[in-house]
Amino acid sequence: MSGNAYDIDVWGLVVAMAMVAVAAGVSEIMRMGIGRSLLWSACRALLQLCAMGFVVGFVIRADNPWFVFATIGVMLLAAVQIVLSRAKGVPKGLAGPVLLSLTITMLLMIALVTELVVRPHPWYAPQLVVPLTGMLLGNTVSALAVGLSRFYESMDERRDEIDTLLALGATAWEAARPSIVSSIRLGLLPTMATLASCGIVTIPGMMAGQVIAGGDPVEAGKYQFVVFAAIAALTLVADSLIMAMTYRTCFTADDQFRPRDMRGVR
Known part of the structure; x- marks a missing residue:
């Protein structure tokens, strides 16, 4: 925790991804055909958001x-x-x-x-x-x-x-x-x-x-x-x-x- 903000560690991200994985598993069990797309979209979103976080952090520090x-x-x-x-x-x-x-x-x-x-x-x-x-x-x-x-x-x-x-x-x-x-x-x-x-x-x-x-x-x-x-x-x-x-x-x-x-x- 920094100041009044609550930080999310690696385990927090793992749990979040596990929730998506469970939803994808339910999709596969019910044969919806969107399980893999859901998992891929979640992984891509995590990478994109982290990358954007680094970019925005750099831009802010550079001022x-x-x-x-x-x-x-x-x-x-x-x-x-x-x-x-x-x-x-x-x-x-x-x-x-x-x-x-x-x-x-x-x-x-x-x-x-x-x-x-x-x-x-x-x-x-x-x-x-x-x-x-x-x-x-x-x-x-x-x-x-x-x-x-x-x-x-x-x-x-x-x-x-x-x-x-x-x-x-x-x-x-x-x-x-x-x-x-x-x-x-x-x-x-x-x-x-x-x-x-x-x-x-x-x-x-x-x-x-x-x-x-x-x-x-x-x-x-x-x-x-x-x-x-x-x-x-x-x-x-x-x-x-x-x-x-x-x-x-x-x-x-x-x-x-x-x-x-x-x-x-x-």
């Missing part, structure tokens, strides 16, 4: 803004890859728009939180900026993947309706708007559900972590609210931006609907 920016850059590139791997039915060539939307919205939200809300010294405080970036990206990546998948699925489902709207003189944006709205709403649902239940049904991760580490529960609650507010804003803005940049992939230069097989779907 250099360039290391902070480099870490954020790597996280952004990884986020783009995860979005494109999770999104289904999307065309090729979306890496640029996804990276641009994430970069613009992330920098905007980080600047607002650090300069107007927390106001740390120095302004690039690694112990704040790097974890905050990770939390924001983690939620936004899922929302973007769900939103993109839903958009292209909805456009294919509405093909006859879209053709009719275009024939009646609607613009490509007007024809695509219902699909854009439904995809943004779907991407926001998890964030809205979390906002509605936090503090009553659940104690969110960041707040729980600060309390376990010995922090003041009220301050931890304030930080958690700031994070949730930033996530909600970031998700909505990032989803809207990526839709504005990609909806034209469903139309030709003459504003005709482009079927799935003509979009170069991955």
Whole structure:
């Protein structure tokens, strides 16, 4: 134990992995077919989290803004890859728009939180900026993947309706708007559900972590609210931006609907 925080030793990690192994064993007994994937995912998560812990520790000790920016850059590139791997039915060539939307919205939200809300010294405080970036990206990546998948699925489902709207003189944006709205709403649902239940049904991760580490529960609650507010804003803005940049992939230069097989779907 260090200060008011309780450290986890090697045996604690072994017990945690044993719990996952038991769950995987139950899966194999019941022939669910997910036991090995569960174990592999748990091992990979442990290695990734420990590696990130070393990286964040190094960046904090170095206290250099360039290391902070480099870490954020790597996280952004990884986020783009995860979005494109999770999104289904999307065309090729979306890496640029996804990276641009994430970069613009992330920098905007980080600047607002650090300069107007927390106001740390120095302004690039690694112990704040790097974890905050990770939390924001983690939620936004899922929302973007769900939103993109839903958009292209909805456009294919509405093909006859879209053709009719275009024939009646609607613009490509007007024809695509219902699909854009439904995809943004779907991407926001998890964030809205979390906002509605936090503090009553659940104690969110960041707040729980600060309390376990010995922090003041009220301050931890304030930080958690700031994070949730930033996530909600970031998700909505990032989803809207990526839709504005990609909806034209469903139309030709003459504003005709482009079927799935003509979009170069991955």
